[in-house]
Amino acid sequence: MKYLLLVHHNEKAFDKIPEEIRKKMLAESIQLCHQLDSKGQYVHASPLQPETAGTIVRVRDGKSAVTDGPFMETKEQLAGYFLIHAKDQAETISIAERVPGARIGTVEIRPVREIAGLPKTRDS
Amino acid sequence: MGDDVSTGARAKVDEFYRAESRYVLATLIRLLGDFDAAEEALQEAFSVAMEQWPRDGIPANPRAWLVSTGRFKAIDGMRRRARYDASLNELAHHIETTTGDSSEQEDEHIEDDRLRLIFTCCHPALAEEAQIPMTLREVCNLTTEEIARALLTKPATIAQRIVRAKAKIRDARIPYEVPPPSELPERIETVLRVVYLVFNEGYSASFGTSLTRAELSDEAIRLGRLLLQLLPEPEVIGLLALMLLHESRRPARTSATGDLVLLEQQDRSRWNRAQSSEGISLIERALSMKRIGPYTLQATIAAVHAEAPSAAETDWAQIVALYDLLLRVDPSPIVELNRAAAVAIRDGPAKGLALVDELLARGELATYHLAHATRADLCRRLGKNADARTSYERALALAKQGPEQRFLRQRLMELN
Numbered sequence: 001m002k003y004l005l006l007v008h009h010n011e012k013a014f015d016k017i018p019e020e021i022r023k024k025m026l027a028e029s030i031q032l033c034h035q036l037d038s039k040g041q042y043v044h045a046s047p048l049q050p051e052t053a054g055t056i057v058r059v060r061d062g063k064s065a066v067t068d069g070p071f072m073e074t075k076e077q078l079a080g081y082f083l084i085h086a087k088d089q090a091e092t093i094s095i096a097e098r099v100p101g102a103r104i105g106t107v108e109i110r111p112v113r114e115i116a117g118l119p120k121t122r123d124s
Numbered sequence: 125m126g127d128d129v130s131t132g133a134r135a136k137v138d139e140f141y142r143a144e145s146r147y148v149l150a151t152l153i154r155l156l157g158d159f160d161a162a163e164e165a166l167q168e169a170f171s172v173a174m175e176q177w178p179r180d181g182i183p184a185n186p187r188a189w190l191v192s193t194g195r196f197k198a199i200d201g202m203r204r205r206a207r208y209d210a211s212l213n214e215l216a217h218h219i220e221t222t223t224g225d226s227s228e229q230e231d232e233h234i235e236d237d238r239l240r241l242i243f244t245c246c247h248p249a250l251a252e253e254a255q256i257p258m259t260l261r262e263v264c265n266l267t268t269e270e271i272a273r274a275l276l277t278k279p280a281t282i283a284q285r286i287v288r289a290k291a292k293i294r295d296a297r298i299p300y301e302v303p304p305p306s307e308l309p310e311r312i313e314t315v316l317r318v319v320y321l322v323f324n325e326g327y328s329a330s331f332g333t334s335l336t337r338a339e340l341s342d343e344a345i346r347l348g349r350l351l352l353q354l355l356p357e358p359e360v361i362g363l364l365a366l367m368l369l370h371e372s373r374r375p376a377r378t379s380a381t382g383d384l385v386l387l388e389q390q391d392r393s394r395w396n397r398a399q400s401s402e403g404i405s406l407i408e409r410a411l412s413m414k415r416i417g418p419y420t421l422q423a424t425i426a427a428v429h430a431e432a433p434s435a436a437e438t439d440w441a442q443i444v445a446l447y448d449l450l451l452r453v454d455p456s457p458i459v460e461l462n463r464a465a466a467v468a469i470r471d472g473p474a475k476g477l478a479l480v481d482e483l484l485a486r487g488e489l490a491t492y493h494l495a496h497a498t499r500a501d502l503c504r505r506l507g508k509n510a511d512a513r514t515s516y517e518r519a520l521a522l523a524k525q526g527p528e529q530r531f532l533r534q535r536l537m538e539l540n
Contacts, residue, residue: 050295053292055296067248067249068249
């Protein structure tokens, strides 16, 4: 079963964390990925650029509208994600607990719907 | 003698900075791929010019010379800093090999670059509140302080919006380009909206004591002219015409004491005829292009007013017909309100009032002071003084601008 772990945190609060600690958290996340990989549980993971770099696209009546935001109303932003293999929710929770972002924000666990017909994953 | 020559050359550099720095900047942004790097390169190029031009004379193609000097200085700077950040060496190499040094070749792109800059500053993925400051800063070269004063915001707020917008352009890799033809109509719409907002901000300031902030309107008209030169699309022409026709009435819009003068009471001899006739001939050009948009229609309405010797002698039937067209192209309650006011003159205040009441009952204009002021005026004409008073009071409570508030108070007093 695949699970998507969505890491949310408050970007403003995150920016106030000293650079050194942020670097440690990133290193810890990378390490976690390697640990998951050694157990065949790693699919993909990545931090995201700040939400201010985000853009929203809507298509209505066949017309595309590209806009900024609105992001500012939300307290927590999507900061990154892990896509993993786990046997059940309990195992996923124990992995989520090891995500450094869980200590400063939240990790949302979403079981992935498996659908047919998608191409093979290709990285970079 | 030598001093005279160098003073002359320095003055020339200054003059060139005022006239050309935005062109040079627009090209440097494309070459260097970064707003801040381009701004820095621009300053360096001008400081080299300040040193060299008085000594060696002004180059044959100063604009191309500045672009090429800025590019060289930027690459040079990256090489020097590469000691601390190896990736800069790669970037310097990339810029050096992918962009031409042939200044003449770059000069051909100069108009396109200016347009690229406008489209990037007005990119829909940037926050709306950032598009205007970005355009005024990068395209019009206003300082952060000037923009803040014009938009009645703190300089720090404006500076922050600009910094954020630039970061987003960089981080999200918003392309520095003129959109492809398939996206052009919609993207032009965003650019025109930004220009029109700048104009309106100058024409009828939404807050504050002074009715107009002329400098902003001037900037908007300058932008409109630039756009027309670069992109002669019907609505680009229509917007410039609209701005010129509105602007032509500026001298008559406020009395000597700074009070608002309504269109029907304005001294038409004070209208700027040069501006209105330029506007009218632009409309003729736009209408001949067969794709008629909302700006052109609004400009045409303004032109009917401009051509009328007095309010009474205005072709109100034509104005109502034009509003009907406008409602079809670009429906909005504000257009309906304006149409209702024109109907009130063509068919009498009772007909107009029925339309305004219907419109107010729908709720969209409940907090729009001019809807209540229009209702009040129609009630007054019909002798419904109590209704007029209620509506004037409602309008007064909603108006945010000194002269408009004074005008409404005056009207209320006249009722008593």
